[in-house]
Amino acid sequence: MGTQKKSFFVIPYLLWIALFVVAPMALIVYQSLFDITGHFTLGNYTDYLESATYLKMTFNSVWYAFLITMVTLVISYPTAYLLNQLKNKRLWLLLIILPTWINLLLKTYAFIGLFSQNGSVNDFLRFVGAGSHQILFTDFSFIFVASYIEIPFMILPIFNALDEINPSLVNASRDLGANTWQTFRRVIAPLTMPGVKSGFQAVFIPSLSLFMITRLIGGNRVITLGTAIEEHFLVTQNWGMGSTIGVILIIAMFVVMFLTRERKGKGGQSR
Amino acid sequence: MANPIIEFKNISKKYDDNPVLKKIDFEIESGKFYTLLGPSGSGKTTILRMIAGFEDPTSGEIEFEGHRIDLTPANQRPINTIFQDYALFPHLNVSQNIAFGLELKKMNKADIKAKVAESLRMVQLSGYENREITALSGGQKQRIAIARAIANEPKVLLLDEPLSALDHKLRKEMQVELRALQQRLGITFIFVTHDQEEALALSDQIFVMNDGRILQSGTPVDIYDEPINHFVADFIGESNIIPGTMTADYLVHFDHKDFECVDAGMRADEPVEIVIRPEDLDITDLDHGKLQVTVDSQLFRGVDYQITGHDSDNHEWTINSIHQTTVGANVGLIFDPEDIHIMRFGEDEETFDARLDSYEE
Numbered sequence: 001m002g003t004q005k006k007s008f009f010v011i012p013y014l015l016w017i018a019l020f021v022v023a024p025m026a027l028i029v030y031q032s033l034f035d036i037t038g039h040f041t042l043g044n045y046t047d048y049l050e051s052a053t054y055l056k057m058t059f060n061s062v063w064y065a066f067l068i069t070m071v072t073l074v075i076s077y078p079t080a081y082l083l084n085q086l087k088n089k090r091l092w093l094l095l096i097i098l099p100t101w102i103n104l105l106l107k108t109y110a111f112i113g114l115f116s117q118n119g120s121v122n123d124f125l126r127f128v129g130a131g132s133h134q135i136l137f138t139d140f141s142f143i144f145v146a147s148y149i150e151i152p153f154m155i156l157p158i159f160n161a162l163d164e165i166n167p168s169l170v171n172a173s174r175d176l177g178a179n180t181w182q183t184f185r186r187v188i189a190p191l192t193m194p195g196v197k198s199g200f201q202a203v204f205i206p207s208l209s210l211f212m213i214t215r216l217i218g219g220n221r222v223i224t225l226g227t228a229i230e231e232h233f234l235v236t237q238n239w240g241m242g243s244t245i246g247v248i249l250i251i252a253m254f255v256v257m258f259l260t261r262e263r264k265g266k267g268g269q270s271r
Numbered sequence: 272m273a274n275p276i277i278e279f280k281n282i283s284k285k286y287d288d289n290p291v292l293k294k295i296d297f298e299i300e301s302g303k304f305y306t307l308l309g310p311s312g313s314g315k316t317t318i319l320r321m322i323a324g325f326e327d328p329t330s331g332e333i334e335f336e337g338h339r340i341d342l343t344p345a346n347q348r349p350i351n352t353i354f355q356d357y358a359l360f361p362h363l364n365v366s367q368n369i370a371f372g373l374e375l376k377k378m379n380k381a382d383i384k385a386k387v388a389e390s391l392r393m394v395q396l397s398g399y400e401n402r403e404i405t406a407l408s409g410g411q412k413q414r415i416a417i418a419r420a421i422a423n424e425p426k427v428l429l430l431d432e433p434l435s436a437l438d439h440k441l442r443k444e445m446q447v448e449l450r451a452l453q454q455r456l457g458i459t460f461i462f463v464t465h466d467q468e469e470a471l472a473l474s475d476q477i478f479v480m481n482d483g484r485i486l487q488s489g490t491p492v493d494i495y496d497e498p499i500n501h502f503v504a505d506f507i508g509e510s511n512i513i514p515g516t517m518t519a520d521y522l523v524h525f526d527h528k529d530f531e532c533v534d535a536g537m538r539a540d541e542p543v544e545i546v547i548r549p550e551d552l553d554i555t556d557l558d559h560g561k562l563q564v565t566v567d568s569q570l571f572r573g574v575d576y577q578i579t580g581h582d583s584d585n586h587e588w589t590i591n592s593i594h595q596t597t598v599g600a601n602v603g604l605i606f607d608p609e610d611i612h613i614m615r616f617g618e619d620e621e622t623f624d625a626r627l628d629s630y631e632e
Contacts, residue, residue, distance in 0.1 A: 179346055
């Protein structure tokens with residue numbers, strides 16, 4: 001009876017995995033093996049690998065995702081560190097998490113309002129006499145908005161990693177002669193690396209396939225793999241090519257997960 | 272007397288108006304084993320953290336070898352701490368943990384390696400260099416924490432209840448080792464504990480603390496035999512504490528009788544408390560006893576029996592005896608005049624010491 005009960009509880013999980021993970025991936029791989037006329041071919045992959053446009057797009061996706069991840073990391077680490085020192089740290093953290101509860105599209109439209117020619121930012125710039133500027137549809141606005149949206153996902157794991165550090169380890173480090181910077185470099189930074197890695201995953205991977213922000217804020221000046229997939233499925237109707245790029249994206253995600261995995265065994269690197 | 276290595280001068284500490292240390296003064300001599308003993312919340316750990324540099328006094332000064340040290344940051348003090356939870360770095364292995372302080376001192380690699388090996392030998396864990404911290408048992412972690420601290424050759428080693436997480440048998444072993452280590456290294460140890468047995472077994476000097484004050488300081492024997500007040504007598508060891516009055520010098524009255532004792536220097540008819548340790552009481556027949564009690568209970572504890580009884584004044588008496596008796600029996604108790612210790616109400620340590628000096632020559 002015990003095993004029967006257990007198998008009963010396993011059903012929802014198996015269904016989920018089969019319907020929403022295995023099946024879609026199999027379909028994407030299957031679709032990627034047909035050309036636009038419905039003939040079986042590996043042509044989509046050779047096209048992809050031979051096309052400078054697609055390779056540049058891939059490079060763009062990785063490069064912009066990397067930029068967005070770095071910007072969020074540089075902002076999030078000090079923020080998480082500061083939050084962790086505060087008295088009501090959980091409350092302050094909640095205030096940072098709060099915007100993630102609001103729909104992504106709404107937040108993106110809000111930035112169109114802020115950044116457009118007659119938006120609040122340009123109004124202010126004109127008011128202080130700096131004149132109006134093209135803010136929307138620039139690389140800057142794209143990275144700014146994407147980072148704004150991703151920041152909570154970077155802060156949260158880093159905050160948790162910092163929160164888990166036993167305060168007596170920091171005291172022990174000071175006790176053994178380390179100043180504040182040495183304590184950070186030798187104790188706090190290595191102990192928060194798992195948090196930084198999960199934050200990196202949580203930001204980098206979704207950023208690879210951003211397409212809505214590239215269109216609404218980036219004005220399609222930045223074409224990423226996500227945009228290309230959307231174009232192929234909705235505009236050119238070339239599902240085969242769209243699926244091929246999807247497969248490339250999935251491979252990229254696995255590569256990132258592999259590179260940022262938790263390494264077991266030899267704890268700590270010798271200096 | 273040699274110059275003190277650490278001196279607390281009128282130290283007070285408050286957390287949000289809540290006093291945890293009240294005008295503490297004491298001196299620590301180099302090369303001895305000191306214990307701060309007291310219940311939780313007595314301020315003993317706060318003192319330790321102040322010496323380490325993790326807390327600042329609200330007022331007062333701390334001197335180290337004659338120089339003020341309370342403004343020096345923790346990482347610049349020649350003092351190391353062994354933490355209650357060991358605080359070993361989980362991302363480093365055993366030798367990296369021990370080398371942590373040495374690397375910061377820019378010691379060269381060969382010297383570090385030799386020092387790590389030497390420290391491990393001291394704690395009897397030679398060959399553990401490449402072990403992960405997570406692969407160690409509680410007792411081993413304890414030893415690595417000690418090795419990490421002594422590798423830095425501190426002048427003073429602070430120990431914050433380091434044995435409290437170990438089981439009874441291991442704790443006894445570590446006590447013996449700690450004591451041996453201290454004598455071999457000659458480093459000043461300051462040990463914090465709430466375990467009075469541990470304090471008595473390990474220390475050269477004990478500071479008994481309660482409620483932010485040092486109530487009594489002295490050797491384990493002094494404190495055990497001559498506790499200054501009810502709290503100390505009760506906290507250290509088992510004791511029978513009975514109210515009485517001082518009839519004259521060397522004569523105390525309790526239980527409707529006068530008893531010879533060895534204390535003096537009090538006013539005539541001054542109300543006092545008398546202390547007799549359970550192991551100083553012997554059971555005899557009713558007629559030969561100085562006191563008569565009825566036995567209420569008897570517990571076999573392996574080494575002895577713990578017997579409780581009450582006298583005609585309804586004072587409870589605890590007797591530790593290797594001889595068995597019968598529950599319900601009326602028995603006599605005998606003891607020697609020097610087994611009686613007299614405590615005055617509200618006497619501070621200074622007058623207590625002065626009074627003892629006046630007649631103990």
